[in-house]
Amino acid sequence: MxxxxxxxxAPRSIDDAIALLRQGAGEAKVLAGGQSLVPLLKLRFAAPELLVDINNLPGLDYHRADPDGTIRIGALCRHAELERSTILATRQPTMAAAAPLIADPVVRNRGTLVGSLCHADPQGDWASVVTALGGHVVAQGANGRRNIPVAQFVTGPFQNVLAYDEIAVEAVIPAPKGTVAGGYxxxxxxxxxxxxAGTAVALEMSGAVVTRAGIALTGVGGSTIDAAEAAQALVGGPLTADSIAHAADLAAQAAQxxxxxxxxxxxxxxxxxTFVERILTRVQPSTERAA
Amino acid sequence: MTQALDEIKIGGLGSSRKRVEDNRFIRGRGNYVDDIVLPGMLHMEILRSPLAHARIRSIDTSKAWEIPGVRLVLTGEMMATRNLAWMPTLSYDTQAVLATDKVRFQGQEVACVVADDPYIAKDACEAIVVDYEPLPVIVNPTQAMAEGAPLIRDDKENQHDNVVFDWQVGDKDATDRAFEQADLVSKLDLHYPRSHPSPIECCGSIADFNRATQKLTVYMTTQAPHIIRAAVALVAELPEHMIRIVSPDLGGGFGNKVPVYPGYVMSILASILTERPVKWIEDKTGNLISTGFGRDIYLHGELALRRDGKILGVRMHTTSDHGAFFSDAQPSKFKIGLMHSAFSCYDVPAAHLTARGTYTNKAPGGVAYRCSFRVTEAMFFQERMMQAAANDLGMDQAEFRRRNFVRDDDFPHRTPFGFLTDSGQYGKCLDVGLAAIGYADFLKQKEEATKHGRLLGIGISTMTEPLGAGNSREYDILGIKMFDSAELRVHMTGKAILRTGAKTQGQGHETTWAQIVAHELGIPAEDVTVEEGDTDTAPFGMGTYASRSTPVAGAAVAMVARKVRAKARKLAAHLLEVSEEDIEWELGRFYVRSSPDRGVTIQECAMAAYSNMPDGMEPGLENVAYYDPPNLTWPFGCYIATVEVDPQTGVWDVLNVVAVDDCGVRINPMIVEGQIMGGLTEAYAMASMQFITFDTQGNCIGSNYMDYLLPTAWETPGYELHEVVTPSPHHPIGAKGVGECATVGGPAAFVNAVMDAIKDTGVRNIDMPLLPDRVYEALTQRHDVSGAPPVRTDD
Structure with missing residues (x-):
């Protein structure tokens, strides 16, 4: 190995990091948690000429909620931090459910959510979660920052839209309207x-009525699958046994x-x-299930 | 007045003293092969075949030689000029060191590079160009035996097919008669998938040939250093006294580190050629795809049954897959190892076993992965057949076993295939297990759960197995009898050093051997240093595997301590000025029978051995013992698991596991319990998640820890352990082997539990591993799920 x-x-500023990536001219890779990249290096499946270690960059190891409820996760925020997060535990059930299921405890100590999105492994859990939540990635390059919806960020297995001299610095989960529900x-x-197989379900509810829904699937296609049709089928009404079964069927059909x-x-x-059905059934208020 | 020591306080027999070796392991101060750095040392990397079966047209190493820092590139052709391209195996076949004519499995060694550092060596391996002509690939015994199958071993003169052997044991006529008298015949077809011992430390060696002294020193990961010394002497034609094999700390073995691997041989030749120490450290993929695997065997089994539950006879036919070379690392004189130890705990009047071995384009080197060879398979087959038969009879699975157990007063007992068991309390072990799991309550719970669509199951596995290879009638390695040895030297202050021919690799010999000395001599365990693994200092022994250390080397430790005590008694008589006949022994002290207050301690005797020996007595207090066991030891295990199967997904969770082990007298109960918990975890892994499979092209699926799964603390169930003690009648301290019992007996408990949970479907069998998709398939399709998990593709 x-x-x-x-x-x-190992640059100490983001500008230096971007300059190094530019020097690398496409033959450079960014190293954050290293939980996917390092094994690829050891197996010689990846052989970049330059590794730009961003672990010394200041101000990227955070996750926080804005006053409006937007959740922001910095590029050096480790899975373990999200697993212990009270912000996620109290505000974001889909993410809170996924965080303890990421890989194993050793990987969670080093690996990062943003790195997982960039790696774009179809088996990546976070990509499904962020897709279901309609999140986006903030990329920073020499000319400033841009927002890229996660559905467009991942372009295929192990492929993303970042330019070779851009760094993904943050993932953003937009503020919900109404109450949130969901699971992974x-x-x-x-x-x-x-x-x-993995399934991420994220709902926004107004009373018993679903106002927004996202369903995304892990490991059942060439890349993360956005089961938009299944999610859309839930919007505008309450969760019922029928609507749940219908959405679960559509999600199964979306899988490849x-x-x-x-x-x-x-x-x-x-x-x-089965999993889409289980998550939705758990979410469904017990009074309605009884009815 | 006697003043005997408290044995537990001095760390004697029965003391759960902490493992002394852990002090250095936990602190990161162990000394493994890869920790050893010698001056001027070079590094070796191996180039492996990407193809499973191909003729080698040419190998071009010129680009590799051009890389700065490369010192040597070896190919099969170069090995052949020194008669080292092939080597003999422990199963009397031959195995390629570096391929010359063909590659016969994916991962086979094709070339190696020796360089200043391992990075350069790896770069140079990638610069070697091999031109292969692909050949048709065989990945299972059915293909191997098919009409017109390509011949894998065309290198062997008299080999015209892919059959390694046909072998049989038992009484065919008597068995046929038993089946004619049967009310019912219960049949079962099973596969025990290919697994891998997978020690965390992979294999490796540092060969250091000193041109000036002509001495070859090899630091290597071996469970049997003296066997290796003999093999190197024979294969490399070097004088045995000029070879020193050192096996330092080992990061696990589980049978994987018994064979001689090509990497060892190459590093030795490389050191001789470069006159520099050469280090080879295998990577995880190399270990998983090329070194000794376990199992990979099919069974057709039949039980002849009387309506009342009595077993009249057993038929077994096994078909085993040995890979490209028959290099099974097993010391028994039987082609299929101890497969015929099956049904040893049951009173079965007639039995017949036929076994066929086949070559395939898969890695060679079947090893006894934490078992005496093929015992794991034998007991798994036995206990799966027992459950199926109980179901066929409509009989309770515990009661069916109890009715067929050999009774406590029926020893010594000749087993159906001819072994001699000597002791046991099988019914009692089962009773303890059933009480612990709450058998009757669970059956009620299960019935209740069924009404709510929940699937609960309980699985039982009971077995006795032959441990402690072995008595010289039935065992040898390359003709060498399977005894073992111990050498004990007591220093003048009463401290001591003990060396044995075994080799600890995690079993805790440094702790437990000292306890036997404490038990026999009263020297506190902490005063005894235990040393193993250096052939220049340790007495000749056969190493550690097959749970043989305690039965054989452990017996030698007791015997050498007794020899030392016999001399100490003479010294005591001299010091006490009485005749030897007037001396009594209590733990740690000799005293005058008529006057118990007058005594001398073992330490005082030791001092006298160096300072005040009687006239005519040779000074010193030391001895050596070689021990050839009169029989195997026969521990018994009863393992019971309860599970719940999720009918929607096929996922199964373990609810409870109870293990009852009768391993005779326990030297260190804590270490025994650790062994059992580790064994159960490996059993759970095989039952639930582990397999190595191959696609049609012979690509190995299971070449890394993402595909070959080791259970973590997260999914490993908890265990409740119990014991029954029936001392071995022939072992000096009544101990039996135990290291592998739970690995051997455990898998059937888990599988039987899942099969019990889905019994109502009528499905007879799901082959291991019981992955959720396989359980779901059985549940919904209501058919058996057989064979290795397929490498499915939609293409």
């Missing part, structure tokens, strides 16, 4: 395994799983259906 030769830089479930053979040693395509689709 010996990587190819590379140059290593994933089936894995063992803690730290890639998901056999491949059969592999984690399970057959049919099984994975079945898990998507």
């Amino acid at each position: 010996y990587p190819s030769r590379f140059r290593y830089e 479930l994933k089936l894995e053979r063992r803690v730290g395994d890639f998901a056999t 799983p491949r059969s592999d040693h984690r399970g057959s395509a049919d099984y994975k689709r079945h898990i998507v259906r």
Whole structure:
């Protein structure tokens, strides 16, 4: 497990980091938590000429809620911090459900949410969560910052839209209107395994009525799947056994799983259906379930 | 008045003293092969075949030689000029060190580079160009035996097919008669998937050939250093006294570090050629795809049953997959190891086993992964067959076992395949287990849960297994008998050093051997240093595997301590000025029988051995013992698991696990419990998540820890442990082997529990691992799910 030769830089300002990426001219990689990149280096699946370690950049290790309820996660905010977050625990159930399911405790100590989005692994849990929540990524380059909706940020397996001299500095979850509900479930053979299938569900409710819904799927396609049709089917009415079953069916149809040693395509689709149904049933107020 | 020491206080037998080796392991002060740095040391990396079966047209190493810092590039052709391209295996086959003609499995060693650092060596490996001509690939025994299958071992003169062996044991005629008399025949087809021992520390070596002294020193990850010394002497044709094998701290072995691997041989030749120390440290993928795997065997089993539950006979046919070379690391004289230890705890009048081994394009080197060879498979097959038979009879699975157990007063007992068991209380172990799990209550709970659509299940696995290879009638390695040894030297102040021919790799010998000395001599355990693994200092022994250390080397420790005590008695008689016959022994002290106040401690005897010995007595207080066990030891295990299966997903959760182990007298109960918990965890892993499979092209799925899963603390269930003690009748301190019991007996408990939960579907079997999708398939399709998990593709 010996990587190819590379140059290593650890700049202390974001401007220096961007300048180094520019020097690297596409042959440079940003190192944050390193939980995906370092294994790729050791296996020689990735062989960049330059590694730009951003761990010394000041002011990126935060997550916070703005007064309006917008949640912001800095590029050096570790999964473990999100797992322990009272902000997520009290305000954002989908993220709070996902945080303890990211990889294993060792990975969570180092890995970052923003890094996970950039890595764009179709098995990445956060990409589904942020997609379901309609979040975006803030990218910073030599000419300033731009916002990129996460659905457009990930362009395919292990591909994102960042220019080679841009750094993703923040992920943003927009402020909800009304009350929030949702959850994240994933089936894995063992803690730290890639998901056999995972489902993120995020709702905004006004009373019993769903005003916004997002459903996204992990590990059942070439990249994160936005099951928009399934989500849309929930909007405008209350959660009922029928609407839940319908949305779960549509989510299963949106999945594009491949059969592999984690399970057959049919099984994975079945898990998507079951998990969407389970999350929505849990969310559904008990009074309505009784009715 | 006697003044015997409190044995527990001095860390003797039965003391759960803390492991002395942990002090350095926990502090990061262990000394593993990769920690050793020698002056001028070079680094070796291996280039492995990406293909499973291909002819090598050419190998071009010229670009590799051009890289600065490269000192040596070796290919099979160069090895062949020194007659080292092939080496003999422990199963009397041959194995390629570096491929010459063909590659026969993915990951096979094709070339190696020795360079100033491992990065350069790796770069140079990538610069080697190999031209392969792909050949058809065989990945299972069915393909291997098919008409017109390509011949994998075309290097062997008399090999015309892919069959390694056909072997049988038992009485076919008597068994046939038993089946004719049966009311019912219960049949089951099973697969035990390929697994890997996967020690956290991979294999590695540092070979250091000194041209001036002509001495070869090899630091290496081996469970059996003396065997390696003998093998190196034979293979490399070096004089045995000029070879020193040192096995330093080992990060686990589990059978994986018994064989001789090509990397060791290459590092030795590289050191001889470069006249520099050469270090080879295998990476995890190399370990998983090329070194000794476990299992990979199919069973067709049949039980002849009488309506009342009595087993009349058993038939077993196994088909095993040995990979490209028959390099099973097993010391028994039987081709399929101890598979015929199956049904040893049951009174079965007739039995017959046939076994066929096959070559495939998969990694070679079946090892006894935490078991005596094939015992894990034997007991798994046995206990799965027992459950299926109980169901076929409509009989309670506990009662069915109880009816067929060998009774306590029926020892010694000749097992159906001819072993001799000597003791046991099988029914009592089962009773303890059933009480602990709350058997009757659980059955009621299960019935109630069924009404609500919940699926609860309980699985039982009971077995006795032959541990402690072995008596010289049935075991040898390359003709060497399987005894073991201990050498004890008591210093003048009563402190001591003990060396044995075993080699600890996590078992805790440094702690437990000292406890045996404390028990026999009364020297506090903390006063005894234990040293193993250096062939220049340790007495000749066969190493540690197959749970043989305590049965064999542990017995030698007791025997050498007794020899030392015999001499100390003479010294005591001299010091007390009485004749030896008037001396009595109590722990740590000799005294005059008629006057118990007059006594000398073992420490005083030790001082006298160096300062005040009687006329004519040789000075010093030390001895050596070689121990050839009269029989195997036969521990018994009863493992019971309860589970709940989620009918919507096939996910199953373990509710409770109870283990009852009868391993005879326990030297250190804490270490025994650790062994059992570790074994149960490995059992759970095999039952729930582990397998190595291959696609049709022979690509190994399971080459890293993302695909080959080791359970973490997160999913590992809790265990409740109980014991029954039936001392081994022939072991000097009544101990039996225990290291592998739970690994061997555990898997069937988990599988039986899941199968019990879904019994109403009529499904007879799901092969391991019981991944959720396989359980779901059985639940919804209502058919058996057989064979290794397929590498499915939609293409």
